[in-house]
Amino acid sequence: MKVLVVGGGGREHALAWKLGQSPRVDSVLAAPGSAAMEALAECHPHVSVGDLDAVVKLAREQGVGLVVVGPENPLAAGIADRLRAEGIATFGPSAAAAQLEGSKAFAKDFMERHGIPTAKHRAFEDLSPALEYVAQLDGRCVIKADGLAAGKGVAMCESTADAERALREMMEDRRFGEAGRRVVIEDWLEGEEASYYAISDGERFVTLAAAQDHKRLLDGDRGENTGGMGAYSPPPVVDQAVEERILERVVRPTIRGMAEEGHPYVGVLFVGLMVDAAGDPQVIEFNVRFGDPETQPLVMRMEGDFAELLESAARGELDPAASMGWGEAAVCVVLASGGYPRTYATGFPISGLEAAEAQEGVVVFHAGTRRGAAGGFETAGGRVLGVTARGESVQVARDRAYAAAAAIEFEGAHKRSDIAFRALGRS
Numbered sequence: 001m002k003v004l005v006v007g008g009g010g011r012e013h014a015l016a017w018k019l020g021q022s023p024r025v026d027s028v029l030a031a032p033g034s035a036a037m038e039a040l041a042e043c044h045p046h047v048s049v050g051d052l053d054a055v056v057k058l059a060r061e062q063g064v065g066l067v068v069v070g071p072e073n074p075l076a077a078g079i080a081d082r083l084r085a086e087g088i089a090t091f092g093p094s095a096a097a098a099q100l101e102g103s104k105a106f107a108k109d110f111m112e113r114h115g116i117p118t119a120k121h122r123a124f125e126d127l128s129p130a131l132e133y134v135a136q137l138d139g140r141c142v143i144k145a146d147g148l149a150a151g152k153g154v155a156m157c158e159s160t161a162d163a164e165r166a167l168r169e170m171m172e173d174r175r176f177g178e179a180g181r182r183v184v185i186e187d188w189l190e191g192e193e194a195s196y197y198a199i200s201d202g203e204r205f206v207t208l209a210a211a212q213d214h215k216r217l218l219d220g221d222r223g224e225n226t227g228g229m230g231a232y233s234p235p236p237v238v239d240q241a242v243e244e245r246i247l248e249r250v251v252r253p254t255i256r257g258m259a260e261e262g263h264p265y266v267g268v269l270f271v272g273l274m275v276d277a278a279g280d281p282q283v284i285e286f287n288v289r290f291g292d293p294e295t296q297p298l299v300m301r302m303e304g305d306f307a308e309l310l311e312s313a314a315r316g317e318l319d320p321a322a323s324m325g326w327g328e329a330a331v332c333v334v335l336a337s338g339g340y341p342r343t344y345a346t347g348f349p350i351s352g353l354e355a356a357e358a359q360e361g362v363v364v365f366h367a368g369t370r371r372g373a374a375g376g377f378e379t380a381g382g383r384v385l386g387v388t389a390r391g392e393s394v395q396v397a398r399d400r401a402y403a404a405a406a407a408i409e410f411e412g413a414h415k416r417s418d419i420a421f422r423a424l425g426r427s
């Protein structure tokens with residue numbers, strides 16, 4: 001079988017790496033892929049993620065047996081519907097089901113209808129009632145622009161003044177564009193964040209594992225929010241009791257509810273959670289695709305046949321008893337360009353990649369690199385590399401990832417030095 005991976009970042013590099021290991025997979029294609037992915041996949045750099053016609057054409061012409069969609073935007077635009085209409089097995093939800101991520105208001109109303117635990121919320125389309133509502137709250141709240149704002153349309157407000165400022169920025173100034181036409185205002189949840197992953201074929205599901213990412217730029221979870229500065233799996237906050245609650249209170253009712261409402265959910269359900277001190281999970285958000293960089297440690301831990309699992313889900317033939325088998329732990333440390341997540345320069349040569357990958361248990365996934373004039377890789381994005389290592393404990397995996405990351409250099413490189421600290425602090 002030929003598998004087509006849609007996307008070209010660190011997550012897609014990791015997906016292609018794992019899918020290519022399956023005995024069922026003869027070749028991996030990627031659209032657009034990346035220079036680094038060429039080692040694993042036939043890349044089609046002129047087929048961009050947003051060009052649905054070109055992706056469908058490529059899949060048809062190449063006789064692709066399974067398409068795995070990386071990012072959310074093409075899913076929200078209906079890429080899975082288009083591919084399925086051509087009879088091509090596709091791992092990823094329909095546009096209707098992708099609203100679980102694409103519309104925060106849809107997700108919140110869905111959770112309310114199905115009794116899924118989440119922060120209390122109200123949605124507003126006009127500024128003045130929104131201002132009145134925050135004035136009644138006693139300060140702390142979270143304000144989110146509805147729609148896809150690339151993870152940035154979230155304001156954590158400590159006071160009524162913060163909340164007013166955020167509302168005006170979103171609704172009056174349209175800081176996040178059309179995503180700010182409608183805002184959701186919700187209670188601020190306390191606890192520890194984690195994410196949980198399950199695969200569904202629309203009816204049944206198979207659990208994957210939990211992970212924890214580090215969204216803030218600086219050590220100790222300080223600084224600006226980023227796309228993710230590192231991630232690891234498994235996070236101790238999701239122990240067996242918490243996992244059972246996540247399955248019973250969130251995953252099962254979500255898959256059932258989506259089917260009942262006529263939008264069966266096919267793909268990976270990525271649940272962003274807050275786990276409180278009593279171990280009760282509340283949903284912060286749903287995502288309809290794999291996390292980036294959480295996928296990098298997840299695939300490193302995975303032992304089973306990933307392509308078989310995704311293909312059976314895409315075909316509606318998931319075996320709920322299928323189990324992937326998981327290695328003990330994996331940690332991913334992101335190396336980012338200096339200045340990220342704001343402005344940064346690119347084109348700096350990267351050294352030490354081979355020395356890093358020669359180390360035990362290490363794979364370096366490329367998020368934003370390209371071939372330089374001298375033939376080596378150079379920086380080409382904000383997040384540049386995800387140095388990922390597997391090990392018999394989070395501590396071992398982390399030490400390996402950091403030893404490998406230390407071998408890699410490029411001008412202005414920034415990394416956090418405390419990835420996985422919540423796992424190490426407690427055991």
Ligand code: AMP
Nearest residue numbers: 119142151154186187188189272284285
């Ligand atoms: P979202 O885009 O909804 O994932 O939000 C981005 C980040 O904001 C989350 O990963 C949390 O760190 C934080 N966040 C969002 N909603 C809440 C909430 N209701 N309570 C506490 N933190 C939140």
Ligand code: GLY
Nearest residue numbers: 213228291292293
């Ligand atoms: N790392 C968070 C995300 O992929 O949304």
